[in-house]
Amino acid sequence: MNKILTGLVAAVLFLPATVIAVGDPTRPPQFAPVEVKPRAAVKRSLELQQILVAGEKRSAVINGTLVREGDTVSGARVVRITPDQVVVKIRKKHQTLSLIKRTKHSEKK
Template sequence: MLNKVSPLLLISMLVSPAGAQVLEDPTRPSRTAPQASTAVAAAAVDLQLEAVLQLGASRTAVINGKTVKPGQTIQGAVIKEINPRSVVIARDENGVWKTMTLWVSQRGNVKTNAAENY
């Protein structure tokens, strides 16, 4: 009885195996990767410190063409401190405040006297 298997039954068993699993490539990124954190990281990268202006003890930064002082906000980032060659910003990422340092890309963009020309 076991020797006589219907060809139709055999083909149906081969074509649709019961309980078959689909294997996923473990090296591929997850399909449910968080999109929000990627967007926030991209926004942080879009901020570029162009210059630091200093007059006495007062400093002003030029970020993306706009002048900012400590305590002001630009594209959702709060300016925490302005150093001679960098700016420390803080950004709310899903309820967690993260700090980041922006650096002047070229040494020539740091003014030690606001009256200097670039």
């Protein structure tokens, strides 16, 4: 019994030294630091799909979202809706969206 007790005491005394030498077994392995690159701004294209002008009611569908003047869609604020185009403001710049796609022939006049 004395030998068992001595063995247990010795094991308990030497256990912390072994744990310190090995380290925390639950700690994840150390990896090389990952270089974090800043994300480039995602450029979202705006696609005008529909315009509805009925008297004073003006609305449009942009990127599948129904919008009115003053609404925001994909980071752009709708400034003006006319029967043939929608003007949006993106980062202090105005962009005109039209249902009619411009071609080389339509620009020649």
